[in-house]
Amino acid sequence: DTEVTQTPKHLVMGMTNKKSLKCEQHMGHRAMYWYKQKAKKPPELMFVYSYEKLSINESVPSRFSPECPNSSLLNLHLHALQPEDSALYLCASSQPGQGIYEQYFGPGTRLTVT
């Protein structure tokens, strides 16, 4: 099973709202990722968690706050977003080490900030 699930599929929020995106995988992977993708552009890395610890933050604004409660779950907390933050947010997972670096993506959450 190579499935990564994300909820919600669509989210519309105002600039003063607080919301969270959720990601779950049951492949036993110990690395999880958040990517941001604008229309007709490639995914851009935001955060990497390895063994539930934040290992990479690609200079993402503090209005995005990641959280990894356990090895299967990854959240992205959103607060005071701007309209330019509207995008497809993708979660991915992989198994670090062992020479295997394939990342498996979820279907994404389409976020619209009004």
Add this chain to the structure above:
Amino acid sequence: GQQLNQSPQSMFIQEGEDVSMNCTSSSIFNTWLWYKQEPGEGPVLLIALYKAGELTSNGRLTAQFGITRKDSFLNISASIPSDVGIYFCAGRRKGGGADGLTFGKGTHLIIQP
């Protein structure tokens, strides 16, 4: 930051034609991955390459890891309508552990009836 140059940007082909796209980089990558993305969905992994010179097939898809470790190509033979989508190459930088992927800008494949 590191960049991947992917070409062509888009391809308009007839059903049944073969397709070829490639990625090049000024930096060495130790893993190349090829993904396909359809509208409203996340990228789906097609092929993973780990060794310089490696040639790997997945059905009608064939991909190769360049000898210099700075390039890779993907071929699709006998295209069919369901091949439509955006194809991304992605490279993983040298080093161990979890690491993010650097993506090419994508090749948009359009199949004309």
